Each structure stands twice: as C-alpha cells, then as structure tokens.
Amino acid sequence: MTNTAERTGKVVAITGASSGIGEATARRLAADGHRLLLGARRTDRLERLVKEITAEGGTAAARRLDVTRAAEVREFVAAAGEQYGQVDVMVNNAGVMPLSPLAELRTAEWDRMIDVNLRGVLHGIAAALPVMRARGGGHIVNVSSVAAYEVSPTAAVYCATKFAVRALSEGLRQESAGSIRVTLVSPGVTESELADGIADPAAREEMRTYRSVALPASAIADAIAYAVAQPPEVDVNEIVVRPVGSNQ
Numbered sequence: 001m002t003n004t005a006e007r008t009g010k011v012v013a014i015t016g017a018s019s020g021i022g023e024a025t026a027r028r029l030a031a032d033g034h035r036l037l038l039g040a041r042r043t044d045r046l047e048r049l050v051k052e053i054t055a056e057g058g059t060a061a062a063r064r065l066d067v068t069r070a071a072e073v074r075e076f077v078a079a080a081g082e083q084y085g086q087v088d089v090m091v092n093n094a095g096v097m098p099l100s101p102l103a104e105l106r107t108a109e110w111d112r113m114i115d116v117n118l119r120g121v122l123h124g125i126a127a128a129l130p131v132m133r134a135r136g137g138g139h140i141v142n143v144s145s146v147a148a149y150e151v152s153p154t155a156a157v158y159c160a161t162k163f164a165v166r167a168l169s170e171g172l173r174q175e176s177a178g179s180i181r182v183t184l185v186s187p188g189v190t191e192s193e194l195a196d197g198i199a200d201p202a203a204r205e206e207m208r209t210y211r212s213v214a215l216p217a218s219a220i221a222d223a224i225a226y227a228v229a230q231p232p233e234v235d236v237n238e239i240v241v242r243p244v245g246s247n248q
C-alpha cells in the first residue's frame with residue numbers, strides 16, 4: 001500500500017465477504033488502500049481474512065452480519081461509520097443460489113433467495129443511502145449476475161432476484177441526482193462457493209458442466225475496484241464480466 005493510497009483510501013463496507021467474490025474484493029480493495037468493514041455470518045472466515053489483510057499492511061475489520069435482517073445491516077453501516085468516521089462505498093454482494101425447477105416447489109429456497117439476494121440488497125440501500133445523502137455523496141455497488149439479463153431452467157427465482165437487483169440499481173441511479181454513484185456488477189460464472197448450496201440433485205449436476213469454465217473471483221474484484229477508483233464525477237453504471245467465449 002502506498003502513502004498516496006493511505007491518504008485517498010475510501011471506507012468500504014462489503015457484505016458477503018467471507019468467501020468468493022466478496023473475499024476477493026476485500027483483498028483487492030485493501031491492496032488499493034481502502035479501509036474496510038467486512039460482513040457475513042461466518043465470522044471465523046472473516047477474522048482470518050482480516051488478519052491476512054492486516055498482515056499485508058491493509059486496514060480491515062469484521063462484523064457478523066445477516067443481510068436478511070434490516071436492523072443488522074443498519075448497525076453494520078453504522079459500525080463502519082463509527083470505526084472510520086464515514087462510509088464511502090457500500091458493496092451489496094451477499095447472495096445465495098439454491099437452483100431447482102419451479103415444479104419441485106422448494107419454496108423455502110425461493111424465500112431464502114428473495115430474502116438474501118433481493119431484500120438483503122434493499123436493506124443495504126436503506127442502511128447506506130441516508131448516511132451517504134447526509135454527507136452529500138457515496139457509492140453503492142450491487143453485485144448482480146448475468147442472470148439479471150437472461151433466464152434459464154432451474155434458475156427462475158434466482159434470475160428474478162437478480163433482474164430485480166438490476167431494476168433497483170437503475171432506479172436508484174435515476175433518483176440519485178448527481179450525488180450518489182450506483183454501479184451494477186454482473187458476473188458470469190466465477191469460482192466461488194455459490195453452487196455448493198444447490199440441494200436439487202439434477203440442478204446440481206447440470207451446474208457442474210455449466211460452471212466448468214469459470215473466472216477467478218479476482219476478475220470481479222478488479223471490476224469493482226475499477227468502478228470505485230473513478231473520479232467522483234464518473235459513475236460506472238453497469239459492468240458485465242464473463243469468461244471469454246462464454247454464451248451464458
């Protein structure tokens with residue numbers, strides 16, 4: 001980390017930082033000199049990550065967070081403010097993807113996707129927006145998916161949540177009147193633990209082939225870092241990142 005980065009580093013709160021894209025984003029943004037608050041439910045993973053980032057000269061802290069609980073997300077953003085004096089960037093990254101055909105009626109999994117992928121992002125916006133508006137600026141980064149642009153069998157509910165995050169991001173951008181930057185980052189297949197949560201055997205098997213070509217999570221972290229690094233008057237609205245040659 002350079003001295004310049006120390007002076008210009010932003011305060012970034014990241015949800016779902018315990019693995020995959022969130023973890024890679026934490027490593028990348030810390031290396032860029034930003035100060036981080038990392039949230040997820042697996043605090044052991046977060047604590048380990050904070051130790052590694054700190055050992056590399058970065059600045060990070062961890063806090064247990066369940067994004068399905070609005071009050072916890074509010075407290076998470078408040079904690080970033082208390083720790084670092086401000087919150088510049090909120091990365092709404094936490095997500096789950098228990099795919100299955102609709103006819104299987106795995107309604108508890110539908111609810112979980114809606115609660116984490118959609119309500120979780122809304123909770124993040126509700127927590128960060130007032131703080132950012134009060135300061136006169138800020139940046140909300142929502143991690144969506146290529147599933148925000150196309151629908152495929154077994155993914156109807158997952159796609160619905162990601163289409164919704166895309167709609168929310170566009171609406172927030174239109175309403176932000178020059179003060180808040182809004183970036184939608186939509187990854188294609190990326191190495192992470194996301195597919196581990198698929199309980200439906202057929203969908204799980206199908207995903208094994210679908211996910212055989214995947215980007216490293218650092219590729220998505222780089223895209224987020226790019227959007228964060230732009231000057232305040234530049235708002236990178238949408239970034240879609242796929243593996244080369246991917247049709248999905």
Ligand code: NDP
Nearest residue numbers: 016018020021041042066067094095145189190192193194
């Ligand atoms: P991972 O499963 O590796 O990471 C998901 C993260 O979300 C974990 O840190 C997990 O932490 C967290 N999380 C899940 N539920 C909650 C919750 N209730 N409260 C707080 N945190 C929660 O997958 P990815 O890194 O791939 O996923 C990150 C985002 O990227 C998701 O939004 C996903 O939809 C999106 N995405 C991923 C793609 C891919 O191919 N990997 C492609 C397109 C989009 P914990 O369990 O510790 O709470």
